[in-house]
Amino acid sequence: MPVTFTFGEWFSARTIIGQTLADLGDEYPNLWTVTPDIGMTLVEFREKFPDRFIDVGLAEQVAVGVAAGLAYEGNIPVVSGMLPFLSMRTVEQIRSDVCYPNLPVKIIGTHGGLVGNGGSTHYAVEDLSLMCSLTNMTVTSIGDPLMVGDILRQSMKMAGPIYIRLGVGKSDQAIYEPGTHDIKIGKGIVAREGSDVTLFAHGTTVAQALEAADALEKDGHSVRVIDMFTLKPIDADLIEKCAKETGGRFVVVEDHLAYGGLASRIADVVVDRGINLTAFKRLGIPQVFAGFGNDEELRDKHGYGLSATIDAVKAVIGAKA
């Protein structure tokens, strides 16, 4: 799909998913889409390939089970839905029906993080922790809407399952000019170079991290921003490299529980590889049910918004070696 790029332009990730799947459906005659009544993104696919589209209605467990059955028969099913339900109500189907036989089921959905103002039933905040714990599962969280197409396309070649997490997906900021970054599942993206500190983010907090880095540059701070969109397998080499090149100073900001998400994945690498850090600070959702409010308000309230990110980076830069 041709895209005219302007940084910060807003795109609908859902539209891009729909267009990408409709294109991939031609290329892959064994590509199916399955949804539990969240088929808005799939209209184009459904119209083009009605015999490879299944809407099971409000039945997430059967959506994943059906996808497993399709995959057993050599098909590539993409299950699309809302992640608070698709990641939790079906976690056992994902584990035992999909991951255990290592089937190429792709799970993609929206509402990762405190987004959409639906209240705590409608925020997926534990999902990355759950999915990262599953054997055979690849776990991603995408911020740049234009990237979603790349990731879906790459996932078609994968033998096993993948989890693709988005924010609301209706209107997201474009970050990378197509073709300028090497976007590969399993590899972190250096979204911005910098040498004083590394700021790690994924999904919806990548744009915020870049904004923080811009603000900090005005104060003379050089902030590297890593879009660690693949949480599993984690790009451990990049983490080690960043530790060496940015003085062992790490900040992680994510729209997920602060414990169990990217910060925890990075901490695991730090411990396992014996990486010496000068300072490490994690920003994310505390162990609370977050309440109502818009995305920005909730991030600020819970201490991982823009100003909190700037403060955390300053504190880490100021930490004594």
Added chain:
Amino acid sequence: MAGSTLVNDGQQHSVAELEDLAFELRSKLLYLCGTYEGAVHIGGDLSVADILTALYHYGMNVDPNNIANPGRDRFILSKGHAAVCMYIAMAMRGFFEFDDIVNTYGQLDSAFGMHPCKVQLAGVEASTGSLGHGLPIGVGMAKSARQRNESHRVFVLMGDGETGEGSVWEGAMAARSSELGNLVAIIDRNRQLMTSHAEERVALEPYPEKWAAFGWNVIMADGHDMASLVASLDGLPPASSDRPTVIICETIKGKGVDFMERNLAWHAGSLGQEDLAKAMASLESTRASKGSK
């Protein structure tokens, strides 16, 4: 080892021959239950022994020499804890040797474990064990067959207790919505859960009506009467029809061994040498007084 392994030649058997095969299957089950030191789900194995015999030796088109044949019928053991019974039925059908099961069952790195795994054992269609998962998987397989204009059937065997899982009914709705006449659910209606008799805890009745209300074609069968099972399989509507079929098989948990029948103590267990002899004697006497069900 008890009895010889009959390798089926793919021909359809008479009811009398199927009864002999079911007897052999039960003998082998008891042998394994008597020689393996761990627990075997013997109660639920014995309740599906006739059903699995009828499927593997009569109702299903499978070819042990061409396991991945796209035209084969698919079988999902949704009540995965009856894996041993399926393994033995498959061995008797020629997928592998019974001794392969006996010699390695439950051991480190064995392909034969308490719940079946497709990755570890070729010929198994789906990894199962957690209840309520098989029917949705079967819906996916049946949908795939429809889309490819394949004419085989997908069989899913569930316990009646298993149908307490909500995902079974989600699957039942999905199958009807997709008009999957190529999908056949078989219920082992032994009326026992692990720790109780079914109706004491869960109001499954009116049971056939539940399936009918979900839009399924319902066939009632005696799950221990081979003629009834054969008639049910013969009576399946064409795979191209638009309604999924459920065959509700009335069964007895522990069928064939007097001290196990309807006995909650024998959901799973292990027979010692002495009890193995008693169980075999009971099985023999049940056969001698054939007709008593």
